[in-house]
Amino acid sequence: MRFIFRTSYSQDYGLAQHNGHLFWYGLLLAALVAAPWLVGSYWTSQLTFVLIYAIAGLGLMVLAGYTGLVSIGHAAFLGVGAYTQAVLTGQGWSFPVALAASAGLSAAVGVVVGLPALRVKGIYLAVATLAFGFIVEEVMARWEHVTGGNAGLSVKAPAMFGWTASSAPAFYLLVLGVCLIVTLAVLNLLRSSTGRAFIAIRDSEISAQSMGIHLAHYKTLSFALSAAIVGVAGALYAHKLRFISPEQFGIAQSIDLLLLVVVGGLGSVHGAFFGAIFLITMPQFIALFKNWLPPAIGQAAGLQAVVFGIVLMGFVLFEPTGLYGRWVKLRTYLELFPTYRRGMFRRQKTFQKSERVR
Amino acid sequence: MSQILLSARDLSVRFGGVLAVNKVSFDVRRGEVFTLIGPNGAGKTTVFNLISRIYLPTTGTLSFDGQPIDRTPAHGIAALGIARTFQNIELFEHATVLQNLLIGFHTHRRSGFWSDLLFAPAARRNEIAARRKAEEVIELLRLMRYRDQRVAGLPYGVRKVVELARALCSAPQLLLLDEPSSGLNAEETEDMAWWIQDIQRELGITVLMVEHDMTLVSRVSDRVLAMNQGEVLALGTPAEVQAHPGVIEAYLGTIDDVSSLRREAVQ
Numbered sequence: 001m002r003f004i005f006r007t008s009y010s011q012d013y014g015l016a017q018h019n020g021h022l023f024w025y026g027l028l029l030a031a032l033v034a035a036p037w038l039v040g041s042y043w044t045s046q047l048t049f050v051l052i053y054a055i056a057g058l059g060l061m062v063l064a065g066y067t068g069l070v071s072i073g074h075a076a077f078l079g080v081g082a083y084t085q086a087v088l089t090g091q092g093w094s095f096p097v098a099l100a101a102s103a104g105l106s107a108a109v110g111v112v113v114g115l116p117a118l119r120v121k122g123i124y125l126a127v128a129t130l131a132f133g134f135i136v137e138e139v140m141a142r143w144e145h146v147t148g149g150n151a152g153l154s155v156k157a158p159a160m161f162g163w164t165a166s167s168a169p170a171f172y173l174l175v176l177g178v179c180l181i182v183t184l185a186v187l188n189l190l191r192s193s194t195g196r197a198f199i200a201i202r203d204s205e206i207s208a209q210s211m212g213i214h215l216a217h218y219k220t221l222s223f224a225l226s227a228a229i230v231g232v233a234g235a236l237y238a239h240k241l242r243f244i245s246p247e248q249f250g251i252a253q254s255i256d257l258l259l260l261v262v263v264g265g266l267g268s269v270h271g272a273f274f275g276a277i278f279l280i281t282m283p284q285f286i287a288l289f290k291n292w293l294p295p296a297i298g299q300a301a302g303l304q305a306v307v308f309g310i311v312l313m314g315f316v317l318f319e320p321t322g323l324y325g326r327w328v329k330l331r332t333y334l335e336l337f338p339t340y341r342r343g344m345f346r347r348q349k350t351f352q353k354s355e356r357v358r
Numbered sequence: 359m360s361q362i363l364l365s366a367r368d369l370s371v372r373f374g375g376v377l378a379v380n381k382v383s384f385d386v387r388r389g390e391v392f393t394l395i396g397p398n399g400a401g402k403t404t405v406f407n408l409i410s411r412i413y414l415p416t417t418g419t420l421s422f423d424g425q426p427i428d429r430t431p432a433h434g435i436a437a438l439g440i441a442r443t444f445q446n447i448e449l450f451e452h453a454t455v456l457q458n459l460l461i462g463f464h465t466h467r468r469s470g471f472w473s474d475l476l477f478a479p480a481a482r483r484n485e486i487a488a489r490r491k492a493e494e495v496i497e498l499l500r501l502m503r504y505r506d507q508r509v510a511g512l513p514y515g516v517r518k519v520v521e522l523a524r525a526l527c528s529a530p531q532l533l534l535l536d537e538p539s540s541g542l543n544a545e546e547t548e549d550m551a552w553w554i555q556d557i558q559r560e561l562g563i564t565v566l567m568v569e570h571d572m573t574l575v576s577r578v579s580d581r582v583l584a585m586n587q588g589e590v591l592a593l594g595t596p597a598e599v600q601a602h603p604g605v606i607e608a609y610l611g612t613i614d615d616v617s618s619l620r621r622e623a624v625q
Contacts, residue, residue: 009485009486013482188474192477193460193464193474197464199453200461202452203451206412210412211436211441211464211465211528214431
């Protein structure tokens, strides 16, 4: 068990709370940088996907996990980012410029989608974003002279300053760099007043308002920021696949993203990464275990969807804080060993709110 | 500087057929503790929500520090220097006590989105200023041991104090307390009374509160306004209001209401 004795405010808001943090995250980063030379090309590719989905997860986490606005149409922003990147790099734009444009356009679309969020919440907002997802998918399929329609669009390798990330390790490192920047930006926001305003809106709109937080402004900001981050992930996704078509950005993808943040753990940055790892590795495990199952089940179509559905239900019922919550419990267990007590994290029924002003 | 900090003139609000508040006028003087009392449903909390601009009055005007606030949006009230607590605690449940207090500092922030995103020097300075204020309040209200705990796990009595602390973090001129002692035990109510007096005397903050506990009311209030069914019954010092026949009637009923229940002595 570690006790931190703080002597200045900067320790309080620092990203690394103690040297242990610096050491372990440093080690993790070093391992990630060295990964392409350690794990082979197949896992490098999977790791690239994990990082791309982690970025998308961070985007949705800002909105759903920290601002409390659930969206079931987030694949649309992934699509907007991907198509913008594909079209712009196709016209010879440099990678960072196109990436910024993808984020910007996605954010602009996010502002428009955020408008209903100022009026509706909960299930109504979910339905509004779902409809938006369908609209964007339809636009991507119909706007043929730009998007290539259902025939799809091929994407070039990212190129900038006379350098092309054509090899898998080079592209992986590029994604790692972008992921690092996005993560730091999100962490910065969360430890400053903007992030606290998001959290305030999530937990109690009425009192956020009474604390002087402009609800419309911060909700729109959250939507725009979330869309921009997911747009960046979409741009990287396009480069990774080298070929994009509208059906990649449909409802299934949106639900995958939602699954990612819920299983990872709503309201935690770690959760976005845990969720991404889950989302990418789970199909592998399913493929692995498939052969051990009776053929009637193992070879059935839609096995993956069923397993994902069951896992999601399991998390919602038994571990609402997701894989991150599990991780915190495991860590506490190890820190306190052998004095950990069962039920330390038992959720207590706090008093019920009897009355709310609207 | 005028003596009157908050002034309500002929405030009325109607919800459908119910006239929740009917032509209520009062002035809160700078530096005093002003208490609204009255039976349940008298319209006390509604008056609070009118001041917070959560409800809009049907008729009547409100002015704060000489300026009308009838056009101020709900989120603009805090910036004027009015902070409040809620009857059914409205804290940010899944955040720590410290984070809750830091949110209280929101109106004083000096950094924008982009400097927050990069955690630029402006954001850094803002964090330090917010923490300095929060620590002051933590020390005043003795919340040290709860600083890094999540609100969701705290007992009711502590939450009540955290909510008061969060309101104080915005360094208000006027503090609205909606039933500060409800749900507290005798000892916690005692502490609350001390704090309200400290807030008034040491911090110089004007307090407007709704309260049912008459011991607390008479101990801390300078003036009391009694309401019943949306209307003003009496205004004066705690002793005057408690002795007012209309107030006694509102709380206990008249002698006529109960006379029929009285049994005559059998001859």
